[in-house]
Amino acid sequence: QQQVKQSPQSLIVQKGGISIINCAYENTAFDYFPWYQQFPGKGPALLIAIRPDVSEKKEGRFTISFNKSAKQFSLHIMDSQPGDSATYFCAAYDNDMRFGAGTRLTVKP
Amino acid sequence: NAGVTQTPKFRVLKTGQSMTLLCAQDMNHEYMYWYRQDPGMGLRLIHYSVGEGTTAKGEVPDGYNVSRLKKQNFLLGLESAAPSQTSVYFCASSYGEGSLPYEQYFGPGTRLTVT
Numbered sequence: 001q002q003q004v005k006q007s008p009q010s011l012i013v014q015k016g017g018i019s020i021i022n023c024a025y026e027n028t029a030f031d032y033f034p035w036y037q038q039f040p041g042k043g044p045a046l047l048i049a050i051r052p053d054v055s056e057k058k059e060g061r062f063t064i065s066f067n068k069s070a071k072q073f074s075l076h077i078m079d080s081q082p083g084d085s086a087t088y089f090c091a092a093y094d095n096d097m098r099f100g101a102g103t104r105l106t107v108k109p
Numbered sequence: 110n111a112g113v114t115q116t117p118k119f120r121v122l123k124t125g126q127s128m129t130l131l132c133a134q135d136m137n138h139e140y141m142y143w144y145r146q147d148p149g150m151g152l153r154l155i156h157y158s159v160g161e162g163t164t165a166k167g168e169v170p171d172g173y174n175v176s177r178l179k180k181q182n183f184l185l186g187l188e189s190a191a192p193s194q195t196s197v198y199f200c201a202s203s204y205g206e207g208s209l210p211y212e213q214y215f216g217p218g219t220r221l222t223v224t
């Protein structure tokens with residue numbers, strides 16, 4: 001039973017558009033919520049992370065929005081580019097990391 | 110600086126065979142991890158180590174054993190492979206206590222098929 005639920009499974013966005021990936025969790029003991037990016041044939045790499053006492057964190061074109069009361073968080077990729085095409089995993093950390101199932105993002109030129 | 114490396118990259122096993130996957134890191138990280146990645150399941154933690162000579166079970170440890178005899182190496186063993194262990198295996202490492210615990214560095218993965 002997955003502790004972090006991620007949606008959608010796949011996403012197609014036009015170049016310049018906004019990509020939005022959503023995650024939900026149940027365990028309120030989680031104290032960090034990172035996002036990882038994985039390109040085909042590579043291992044995941046840390047993209048951005050947020051703590052539950054912060055509602056939003058922005059790094060360049062990537063923004064995490066966090067809703068503690070709803071136990072949900074999301075990744076927004078602004079001005080999406082073909083180079084952003086990858087699989088994105090949300091995760092939640094409390095002594096160990098629990099990953100969502102992943103979202104395959106395709107950005108069409 | 111190679112980061113995290115994994116050996117081998119690909120392997121095909123018959124049911125019942127054994128093998129060892131090797132992970133090495135050159136970042137002087139204290140913590141190391143083994144994950145498996147399956148379609149629709151994300152990554153799931155198999156075993157981890159918080160230092161040389163220590164290991165602990167993760168979310169899906171059954172059928173696997175690990176050893177960390179040297180700080181830079183973390184070995185994952187399958188004693189009697191089963192088709193359910195067909196997966197992509199990732200090793201990761203992190204600095205350890207006092208650092209950002211979610212900041213893990215992943216290797217390129219080993220694709221294992223058990224027939």
